[in-house]
Amino acid sequence: MTTPERLTLIGGTGSPYTRKMVALLRYRRIPYNIIWGDPAATLDAMELEKPKPIFHPTFLFRDSAGAMQPVCDSSPIIRRLESAYPGRSVLPSDPALAFIDYLIEDFGDEWCTKYMFHYRWYPTEDADNAGTLLPLGMDVSLPSDLLRQFKEIFTQRQVGRLYVVGSNDTTAPVIDASFRRFLAAMEAHLATQPCMLGKRPGAGDFALHGQLTQLVGFDPTPRAIAHAVSPRTVAWVDRMEDQCGLEPQESDWTPLEDMPHSLKDLLSEIGRVYVPALLANANAVEAGEKTWESTIDGAKWTQQTFPYQAKCLKWINEQYRALTGSDRARVDAVLAGTGCEAALAKP
Ligand SMILES: N[C@@H](CCC(=O)N[C@@H](CS)C(=O)NCC(=O)O)C(=O)O
Structure with missing residues (x-):
């Protein structure tokens, strides 16, 4: 064999x-x-x-x-x-639930990464930490003089890229406030169930986990914030690292109609900050503009246009349109009032 x-x-x-x-x-x-x-x-x-x-x-x-x-x-x-590889799926079998999972995954990958990149390179203490540890993560035996050289070049390059994701003096408080609201929503949500959509993880849990391994485990400023705002998230990140011992059952997905209200808070954060960014970015791609400017959470936001995130918006809409009328109505009921509805208005 x-x-x-x-x-x-x-x-x-x-x-x-x-x-x-x-x-x-x-x-x-x-x-x-x-x-x-x-x-x-x-x-x-x-x-x-x-x-x-x-x-x-x-x-x-x-x-x-x-x-x-x-x-x-x-x-x-x-x-x-x-x-x-069959079994132990991370995609909920209920298509309406799978859509919500998809939205959470996209938010984790595309917005939570702004928290990650911002805190990694904007505060001096964090940039110093990352500048040392990232090269060592590639080679722990890197000679000290090479480490110094790498650190300087790499830190300069990454700090110089902050504007690309929209991190600057104007947006820093917006990103910080969003991170704290996100953590507060996680704290409330994890008090009701161990994963975003029930007792088993979806793709969205892994997307959030990936960003949070850094925010909680690597970068000092967001680590301190996470410990202060959401101890449950801190503990969750460690548990999610290895869930090979979990024996997931179909009934471990919480039915969409029975979701705790805290899910709404998480979705509201997505609607408040990520959806306006997705829309402004897609408009800029359509207009062929290299950068875009919009108002996010009441503040002026400027960043580079990302063709990839226009695709994200398109994929979200494709997933939504692939739902049956009744599943779409179930999704609509969950998203009502969260601001996420605006992402689904694209023809
Ligand atoms: N959408 C991609 C994004 C992956 C990504 O952006 N990875 C970053 C590092 S965390 C990267 O490799 N960036 C290119 C670079 O740093 O040169 C995915 O989900 O895998």
Whole structure:
């Protein structure tokens, strides 16, 4: 009997998407080999062609001809793994619930990452921490003089990129207020059930977990905020790291109609900050503008246009339109008054 091949991925300890996927692989009991390192350098050493764009993590999938294909982007990879490895699904079987999970996953990947990047490089103390630890995460034996050089170059580059995600002196208080409201919503929600949509994790839990491994476990400023605002979230991040011992049942998804009110608070945060950003970004992509400006939570927001996030909005709408009329009505009832409805108005 041949043992099935272990799945290989390349990524970093300081990468929220790597941590999202490692936790997911553990929960799904998918045998994996992780190579801690830079995907581009690792693929070069393996003489494999690099995907464009290349991200942490990069997965290696064998194609039908038996060749290794490097693949990036966690959300489609999650769907691919669902068909390749049956059981312990992270996608709720109720399509209406699956839509809410999708929305939470997208928010985790695309908005919570703003908390992550902002706190990592905006406060001096955090930039100093990341500048030292990220290169060491790639090579713990890095000689000290090289570490100093890397730290300087890398910190300068990342701090210089803050404006790209919309982090600046004007938006810093908006990002901070959003992070605190998000944590307060998590605190209330986790007091009612251990996962976002019941007693078993969905893709959305893993997306939030990935970003929170950094916000709680790596960067000092958001760590202190998380400990002060939501001890339940702090404990949740550690538990989510390895859920291989959970035996999920179908009944562990909370029926949409029985969700605690705290889910609404989480969705309201998505509607308050992420949905306006998605809409303004999509308009900018349509108009061919390289940057966009909008009002988010009452403050002026400027950032670079991301074609990828216009696709996110399109995918959300495709998922929504694929629902039957009655499931759409169930989703509408949950989203009513959260501000998320505005994302679904695109033709
Ligand atoms: N949508 C992608 C995003 C992954 C991503 O943005 N990864 C970051 C690191 S956490 C990255 O590799 N950025 C490119 C770079 O830093 O050069 C996913 O879900 O996997």
